[in-house]
Amino acid sequence: MGGALAVRSARRDDAAAIAAIYAHYVRNSVITFELDPPDAATMAVRMDSILPLYPYLVTECDGVLLGYAYAGRLYDRAAYRWTAEATVYVAHEWHRRGIGHMLYAALIAALAAQGFQSVVGKITLPNPASTLLHEACGFRQVGLLAKVGYKQDAWHDVGIYQLELGTRPVGPEEPRPFLA
Numbered sequence: 001m002g003g004a005l006a007v008r009s010a011r012r013d014d015a016a017a018i019a020a021i022y023a024h025y026v027r028n029s030v031i032t033f034e035l036d037p038p039d040a041a042t043m044a045v046r047m048d049s050i051l052p053l054y055p056y057l058v059t060e061c062d063g064v065l066l067g068y069a070y071a072g073r074l075y076d077r078a079a080y081r082w083t084a085e086a087t088v089y090v091a092h093e094w095h096r097r098g099i100g101h102m103l104y105a106a107l108i109a110a111l112a113a114q115g116f117q118s119v120v121g122k123i124t125l126p127n128p129a130s131t132l133l134h135e136a137c138g139f140r141q142v143g144l145l146a147k148v149g150y151k152q153d154a155w156h157d158v159g160i161y162q163l164e165l166g167t168r169p170v171g172p173e174e175p176r177p178f179l180a
């Protein structure tokens, strides 16, 4: 692949490529606590629950999807609605080429422009690639959930990372949809 990397909004017909990238980590790692890889139809339904309020971005090169990042609600209760949770996955053969950083930078810029006040990443530890990416993007660890996930015959900690996006005014405007 010799073309340029480009970030764009995800489309429903990206679901199969996104499911294929994610399946590798479901099967072979504890990065995600999901145990069975979702198929493309399930992934498309999940994408529908994110867009249009939250950004869902992909990176492609020469028409091949190499990574994706999206945000969602941290928790359901209404008062949490200015805080987003971010997720990023890059195809395992394409690590360390700047794709994760490119996706996260675009995701963070979109969330800030929408009016979210902060963004949180939850990382199964240890995951140096993810913790260093988060720190390179300005996140700081603010918490740790000890041994909350059991997968591959072991219990795993989850680090909570947070990045401030706004000034937290009194009476904040509602976050604007990503796809207005």
Ligand SMILES: CC(C)(COP(=O)(O)OP(=O)(O)OC[C@H]1O[C@@H](n2cnc3c(N)ncnc32)[C@H](O)[C@@H]1OP(=O)(O)O)[C@@H](O)C(=O)NCCC(=O)NCCS
Binding pocket: 025, 031, 087, 088, 089, 090, 091, 094, 095, 096, 097, 098, 099, 100, 101, 102, 121, 122, 123, 124, 127, 128, 129, 130, 132, 133, 134, 136
């Ligand atoms: C985490 C992940 C998205 C990083 O994507 P990537 O495209 O490989 O990362 P980038 O090339 O953009 O790296 C950006 C920065 O992150 C850090 N980084 C990323 N991978 C790293 C690694 N393996 N070791 C050390 N630092 C790393 C570096 O600071 C890097 O900047 P540099 O290359 O200028 O030193 C990728 O490793 C991945 O998909 N991992 C599996 C899924 C995952 O862990 N997702 C996060 C769930 S919380």
